[in-house]
Amino acid sequence: MDILANLALGLSTTFTPINLAMCLTGGVIGTLIGVLPGIGPIATIAMLLPLTFSLPPEGALIMLAGIYYGAQYGGSTTAILVNIPGEASSVITTIDGYQMARNGRAGPALAIAGIGSFVAGSIATALIVAVGPSLAGLALYFGAAEYFSLMALGLVAATVLANGDLVKALGMIFVGLLLGLVGTDVNTGAQRFTFNLNILADGLGFVPLAMGMFGLAEIINNLGHPAEQRSLVTKRITGLFPTRADLKASAGAVLRSTALGSVLGVLPGGGPTLAAFSAYVLEKKIAGTSGTFGKGDIRGVAAPEAANNAAAQTSFIPMLTLGLPSNAIMALMIGAMTIHGIAPGPQVMTSNPSLFWGLIVSMWVGNLMLLVINLPMVGVWVQLLKVPYRILFPAIVLFCSTGVYVIGLSVFEVYVMAAFGLIGLALARCGCDPVPLLLGFILGPMMEENLRRALLITNGDASIFLSRPLSAVFLALAALLICLALLPSLGRKREQVFQEA
Secondary structure (H helix, E strand, O other): OHHHHHHHHHHHHHOOHHHHHHHHHHHHHHHHHHHOOOOHHHHHHHHHHHHHHHOOHHHHHHHHHHHHHHHHHHHHHHHHHHOOOOOHHHOOHHHHHHHHHHOOOHHHHHHHHHHHHHHHHHHHHHHHHHHHHHHHHHHOOOOHHHHHHHHHHHHHHHHHHOOOOHHHHHHHHHHHHHHHOOEEOOOOOOEEOOOOOHHHOOOOOHHHHHHHHHHHHHHHHHHOOOHHHOOOOOOOOOOOOOOHHHHHHHHHHHHHHHHHHHHHHHOOOOHHHHHHHHHHHHHHHHHHHHOOOOOOOOHHHHHHHHHHHHHHHHOHHHHHHOOOOOOHHHHHHHHHHHHOOOOOOOOHHHHOHHHHHHHHHHHHHHHHHHHHHHHHHHHHHHHHHHOOHHHHHHHHHHHHHHHHHHHHOOHHHHHHHHHHHHHHHHHHHOOOOHHHHHHHHHHHHHHHHHHHHHHHHOOOOOOHHHHOHHHHHHHHHHHHHHHHHHHHHHOOOHHHHHHHO
């Protein structure tokens, strides 16, 4: 009965004109910044934080939350249509989403991304209501050693994502790790791999790197083909919405990815990106020989989109129940609470229940609003694929360049994007998959930070990674995957080994 009373309180808080308006505003802004690569929810929330001074605390947090999970919806749009991930969590969606678009199935890909996100968001919101405090307690079992081992397992598993040679896949991961080291060492303050360029002191940005290796590389590659072969779509565009077979094939992927994303979202350092990547690996493994992953499998879109949205929702759990931010956006949310005189922590549920339950109910309402907004837009987005390439590719280049420039107001970032465009093209010509590189770049700095933190705690004793049970389990799984990856030397292809394991 307590849950029903709490939900009734949340409904009465959410269904006021101003809070519904804030929910819709946040979702629309989030979708737009997801579609527009470069801006991102962190910068948007940071810029809008001062504007929340004049809003009621419930409305302010509802709007900021809407921006966060709305960006997960919008990030898949450009990933599917033009191979440019709008958000870091949409990198994995490019693998099968873009291939579906090229095969004339952009509509079903966009629709299943929206439907999967809505289902995952709804389930994750229900999970917050039911077991939020219990899931928050799970994060307390994770220390620096566990996070390092979890990310090491993730990077080893990234070889499953790569098509082609194992050595090339591992090489891409190590290149990504090295690129992630560029910048200032957070412990010593020394600059690394900056070549005495102060502009590199903060490191390389994810956005110019991703836009270059995915967007520009694809454009340059297309320009090398005859004019009649440059269309983004290689086959006739078919239906705008998933068929019954598509929905049936995606149902299991959405549910499994929702469960996985919900757990990873609670963990600090996990979040939507790691959730999307892990869900894709899981579905590819489950599909086995029946899968067409990398060639336009709809499960390759449904899984990461469901996982990243579920993780975005459950990342609120440690913030609301323990006052602990699981990522940078949650830190900004805590800042917003502090601005309004609300002390984050367990007492929020009892001292300000209308805020707590209103925010949770608004997540479900916001997801429903986003589904209603996004599904009718599928036909509009698909029409972009019919634009002649001679008109579309200059627009994409302008679009990417503007987005990159806006981040740091620096022309240098545009040059970095151009350089990685050429690098991405060279990698494609050499048969190297850029996805492991990008994952290494994203996870590398977090992995290094937790490695050094664990060693500082133990005065350099590396046995901590084996003496802590969870850490040892993650490292054992990583070692198992490495052994499986070496089995093709017995005569079988690497993909077959992973599928049979």
